[in-house]
Amino acid sequence: MTAPADLLFRLTERLGEKHVLTAPAEIAPHLREWRGLFHGNALAVVRPADTGDVAFVVAACADAGIAIVAQGGNTGLVGGGVPHGGIVLSLGRLSYIRAIDPLSASITVEAGVLLAEAQAAADQEGMLFPLSLPSEGSCTIGGNLATNAGGTGVLAYGNMRDLVLGLEVVLADGRVWNGLSALRKDNAGYDLKHLFVGSEGTLGIITAAVLKLYPKPSSRAVGFAGLSSPHSALALFDTLKRTAGHNLTAFEYIPRFGLEIVLKHRPAFPRPLPGDHAGYALIEMSTTHAGAEASDAIETALAAAIDRGLVENAVIGSSETQNASLWALRENLSDVQSLEGGSIKHDVSVPLSRLADFLDTAIAACEAEMPGLRVCAFGHFGDGNIHFNLSQPLGMDKATFLKEWGRFNRIVHDIVHRMGGSIAAEHGIGLIKRDELGLYADPVGLDLMRRLKCALDPRDLLNPGKVIALSANPPPALPKE
Structure with a gap:
């Protein structure tokens, strides 16, 4: 097994000194979640230039037994991109649009391409890439795929999972799966791409994708x-x-x-x-x-x-x-809620026919639990996704309020579960909902997820501790703003 110092030497030889960051000031932006709820640590931040570099880094880390957390724009909301040791693999240099084909209505982009850049490239060809998020100027395609991003266009065009035709993925041992197909019909075996979309970097590292385009509205x-x-x-x-x-x-x-x-x-x-x-x-x-x-x-x-x-x-x-x-x-x-003090957030979905009943029931239950609580339930109503957020009562201490996160999780998530919904609609599981998933997911489904994780990443080196709790993973702490 390679020592950490030897690993850093190997990575520096391959990537160059300026792309292997170890100084505290340089790596600090990669150690915290966008909302500041989680803070981590890392041996280094490495910045590969292409898929070959990514494969080299992953293979070297596998030799050393050192964990890897892939990052794009680091705009996640559930702690999924926060490292707890190991190497941060920053994919920002994989920023090329490899091809665009208006006739086939597809675009091939690397993982570090900003969502806004993909939108602009499609627009130049008179086409539409419909994924739309407030963070589109800073979030990346790789992150959008890893979290199965939703946003405001899901009603008409679907989640990111619905917008992908093919993927290129570096596996946990450094091998590269080339699944960059633009075919609309391909029934040749298992549809492997859907294993990696929404897996939050725990099964493989997405380096490029073929995405669907649509006619631009007139x-x-x-x-x-x-x-x-x-x-x-x-x-x-x-x-x-x-x-x-x-x-x-x-x-x-x-x-x-x-x-x-x-x-x-x-x-x-x-x-x-x-x-x-x-x-x-x-x-x-x-x-x-x-x-x-x-x-x-x-x-x-x-x-x-x-x-x-x-x-x-x-x-x-x-x-x-x-x-x-x-x-x-x-x-x-979303931004102005932080100016109203502490906010306990839930990203949930329920069947559309139950959505109004959910809002009535959950609002009443939360307000009864804490007088003065201000419920801010908003979002993508047309696809059943509500950001059911709770702002602290006026005058209440913020830290005291945030200590109630677990109690309100149980109230809200129990109602969601009873109504046949999901506790994670579009933000993913990450760390903040990992143990919640264990409470509400189908036990057979959880077992299948663990088996997939162990099959594709048997040493638990890819974003360990996120999404699925394995025996070696420590319990997550509740977030503190």
């Missing part, structure tokens, strides 16, 4: 509707989905408290509607049909919804600037 329209309750939001969504079909590309829910704190902390943002409403829906429609205007469709749909009593009031953006302003109300919601 027009889009954004509306903002005031609602009386989550049940009216669900009824509105059902109506719009039946009438607009695939032209309904987003349906985001914002509670009254959520809108109020955005307007409080972003005073330059105009209030979109007069008066107060219990909740709001941000709606986007788009079309690829020449001559068809999405604005006409959304205006007709919202007018009919107002007549039926589903919507109390609504506004439609009259320009791309106004559309962006309406979207900004939703996109700033």
Whole structure:
């Protein structure tokens, strides 16, 4: 087994001194999660230039018995990219767009390509890569794949898993699996790519991917509707989905408290509607049909919804600037929560038919448990994904509030489980939900996951301790902001 100093020497010989970082100031940004909930440590941060370098690093670490944590933009929210010893493998230099094929509607990109760069490359060809996240200027394709990212486009286009055609993956022993196929139909054996999408770097390290592209919409329209309750939001969504079909590309829910704190902390943002409403829906429609205007469709749909009593009031953006302003109300919601003190966060999903009932039940249960608690339940209503976040009561000590994380996990996750939902909708499991997964997942499914982990990474060197708890993994500590 290679000593750590010998490993660093080998890596430096291959990558060059400036791409093997060991100074505390250089590696510090790679040791903490974006929200600051988890802090780790590492022997070094290494920055390979290509797939061959990644394979070399992984093989060298396997020889040394030293763990590896792959990182892209380090924008994760569940502690999945925080190292606890070993080597951080930063994939930012794998930043090439290898090919784009508008006829086949595909783009081949390396893992370090920023999501925004992939979007821009597709746009230059008159195509659309539909994954959209607030962090798209800093998150990478590799990270999006490793976490099966969702975002605001899932309603029309699906999660990242639905957008991938093929992968290139470095395995735990340093071998490279070349699965970079752009085929839409390939029934030749197991569909291996889906093992690695959403595995959070615990089964292999994704170095490149072939992704699906779509026709670029010729027009889009954004509306903002005031609602009386989550049940009216669900009824509105059902109506719009039946009438607009695939032209309904987003349906985001914002509670009254959520809108109020955005307007409080972003005073330059105009209030979109007069008066107060219990909740709001941000709606986007788009079309690829020449001559068809999405604005006409959304205006007709919202007018009919107002007549039926589903919507109390609504506004439609009259320009791309106004559309962006309406979207900004939703996109700033996560950031402004931190300005309201401690926030206990849950990223959950339930069957769409149960979503309004879930919100009523979970909000009532949490508010009964802690007087003054402020529930901020918002998100991708159209696909059943709610960010069920809890802001501390006014005047309460933040550290005292965050100590209640485990208690509120049990309340919220028990309700999600009873309603046939998932405790991890789009942010992944990482470290923060690893033991929660053990409480709620099907036991046979958990056993299969452990068997896959042991088969593909028998020495537990790839992102150890994340997603699946093995006997050698220490229990995670609850997060502290």
